Amino acid sequence: MNNKNKESGRALAIVPAYNEEATIESVVQEILKKVPGIDVCVVDDGSTDSTRMRAQRSGAIVISHPLNMGIGVAVQTGFMYAVHHKYDRAVQVDGDGQHDPVFIPAMMSLLAKGEADVVSGSRFLDKGGYKSSFLRRIGIWFFEIMNRVLIGQRISDSTSGFRAFSRPAIEFLADDYPEDYPEPEVVIILKKAGFRIKEVPVVMRERQGGRSSIRGFKPFHYMVKVILAILIQSLKGDKR
Numbered sequence: 001m002n003n004k005n006k007e008s009g010r011a012l013a014i015v016p017a018y019n020e021e022a023t024i025e026s027v028v029q030e031i032l033k034k035v036p037g038i039d040v041c042v043v044d045d046g047s048t049d050s051t052r053m054r055a056q057r058s059g060a061i062v063i064s065h066p067l068n069m070g071i072g073v074a075v076q077t078g079f080m081y082a083v084h085h086k087y088d089r090a091v092q093v094d095g096d097g098q099h100d101p102v103f104i105p106a107m108m109s110l111l112a113k114g115e116a117d118v119v120s121g122s123r124f125l126d127k128g129g130y131k132s133s134f135l136r137r138i139g140i141w142f143f144e145i146m147n148r149v150l151i152g153q154r155i156s157d158s159t160s161g162f163r164a165f166s167r168p169a170i171e172f173l174a175d176d177y178p179e180d181y182p183e184p185e186v187v188i189i190l191k192k193a194g195f196r197i198k199e200v201p202v203v204m205r206e207r208q209g210g211r212s213s214i215r216g217f218k219p220f221h222y223m224v225k226v227i228l229a230i231l232i233q234s235l236k237g238d239k240r
Contacts, residue, residue: 009088009167011108013040014078015060016071017095021049024095028058031093034101041081042095045074051095072179079165079174091164096207099162103202107164110198117195119164120187121202122157143184151191156199158184169195 013031017024028040042055046068055062063077075092082090089111093099099121107119124140143158161183165173172193178185190197 009112010086011035011038012078012082012085012087012090013038013101013104014075014082014090014092015040015042015055015095016045016074016078016092017042017047017051017055018045018068018071018074019047019049019051020095021047021051021054023097024051025054025058027093027095027097028055028060031101031104032059035104038091038104039087041078043074043077043081045069045071070179072177072182075182076174076177079170079177082170083174087170088167089164090170092161094161098204098207100203100205103162103200104164107200110200111164111166115196116198117166117169118190118197120155120157120160120197120199121162121204122155122160122199123202123204124156125199125201126203147187151188153191153197155187155197158187162202162204 013035015024015027015031020027024042028042031038031040040060042051042060042062044052044055044062044064046065052062052064061081063081065074065077078092079090089108091104091107093101093104103121107121110116110119140157140159144154144156147153147155147158163183169190172190172195173186176189178189187197
């Protein structure tokens, strides 16, 4: 482990994965290569392909769910592992290759300096990289407006699954994490609990393999469900 990571404490990359056999090895290997000293925990969410075997072969810690329980449960499992094993910081990375680990050290550095409790990578603060479909961008813009109204902060990429967390944030989310399509809702939960959220520009790539769980008419279902969840969260009191 290099000196920079020693100063930052122990760090864990949490990679939720469901049927990501096409990409999981390269994702884990790229994280280990670009972020020396970090540990990688792949949460295999009941995959029916060779995701688990390939993740183990790549050098990751692997936790497997007996059946598919959803992205929220998978990420929360990673937070629970991080708490139990006393990691100081954690970063969530998608298993489909969209997130470039080259940005992780800078995200972790902001946490180590105490400038934020949560650092979220935004594809919309930089002109480069993949921006997702038009319909999804409309949804993300709508979430941005909701955040300004409900929490008084602009979050340009509420659906980003590329986020770094301090130890207090890890402990908080290990106990309370939304089950379905959690990223926009987590922003509200964290902010209402008093955590400081900072966005940084990142360049994202197109999915390198597999298929998105939000396709066809699902984006409309996603929007309605997340909007309702956000409104419910906004009415709740501070849980911290």
